[in-house]
Amino acid sequence: PFHSPHKPEPRSQGYTGTHTDTGRPSPDWTNGTDIAWKLDHDIPSAGEYAVMKNGDQVFIVHELYEVSSSDRIVLKGSGVVSLDVSGTQPVTQWRGVLPKDVSLRPVIHPVLIGDDVFAGAFRLDLATGSRALAPWAERDQEANRPPATAITSGYGVVIACGEDTCSGWAKDGDQWTMKWERDSTP
Numbered sequence: 001p002f003h004s005p006h007k008p009e010p011r012s013q014g015y016t017g018t019h020t021d022t023g024r025p026s027p028d029w030t031n032g033t034d035i036a037w038k039l040d041h042d043i044p045s046a047g048e049y050a051v052m053k054n055g056d057q058v059f060i061v062h063e064l065y066e067v068s069s070s071d072r073i074v075l076k077g078s079g080v081v082s083l084d085v086s087g088t089q090p091v092t093q094w095r096g097v098l099p100k101d102v103s104l105r106p107v108i109h110p111v112l113i114g115d116d117v118f119a120g121a122f123r124l125d126l127a128t129g130s131r132a133l134a135p136w137a138e139r140d141q142e143a144n145r146p147p148a149t150a151i152t153s154g155y156g157v158v159i160a161c162g163e164d165t166c167s168g169w170a171k172d173g174d175q176w177t178m179k180w181e182r183d184s185t186p
Contacts, residue, residue: 037089050119052112054126056086057093061110061119064097078119082129094129098122111150113158114171118150123176135169135176136160 024035049062064079077100082093098119110119117124121137124130137147148162157168157179167181 050110052110052117054112056084057126058083058085058090059110059112059117059126061098080119080124080129082126096124096129096131098131109149109151111153111158113153113156116171118158118160120149121147134160135178136162136167139178 027034049060052059060079060081060083062079062081064077078098080096080098082095083090084093110117112126115126117126118134121134122131123134134147134150148160148165148167151159151161151166153159157170158176159166159168161167165181165183168179169176170179171177
């Protein structure tokens with residue numbers, strides 16, 4: 001957290017002993033905990049996915065690429081996976097694809113609240129994976145402006161911000177309604 005005027009002493013890096021790397025941490029070192037399972041997935045690079053936990057459900061949003069006819073890798077959209085992790089191995093509950101959406105880039109930042117997760121301009125049902133436009137995205141379409149993105153949630157309110165406004169949204173019964181809006185222009 002601070003700059004030291006003293007030059008550090010060089011030292012060897014990494015493990016230099018004779019034991020074989022098993023790919024698992026030593027039970028002595030981890031106090032008995034161990035890796036339960038690993039997900040086999042190909043994520044292009046760090047910062048291009050998000051993982052959220054809701055009880056025994058793990059929800060993953062990741063960038064989804066495809067190879068074009070000219071052999072170029074092109075961003076297709078975002079992949080969405082819901083896993084049940086209550087057993088000894090994860091079980092896929094559902095998979096989905098969100099269309100290419102500038103509000104999901106450069107960092108995917110989903111917001112979980114109740115039975116809904118908001119990713120970019122979309123609202124996903126955690127139980128089924130069904131998607132719909134987020135309520136603020138529907139409003140942004142009417143105003144012909146780029147959609148706002150869910151930033152955070154707390155006390156039952158989702159805060160979504162766009163280019164010039166931030167708004168707070170709460171669920172009343174089955175409907176999400178705007179509770180307030182503020183100008184966020186610098």
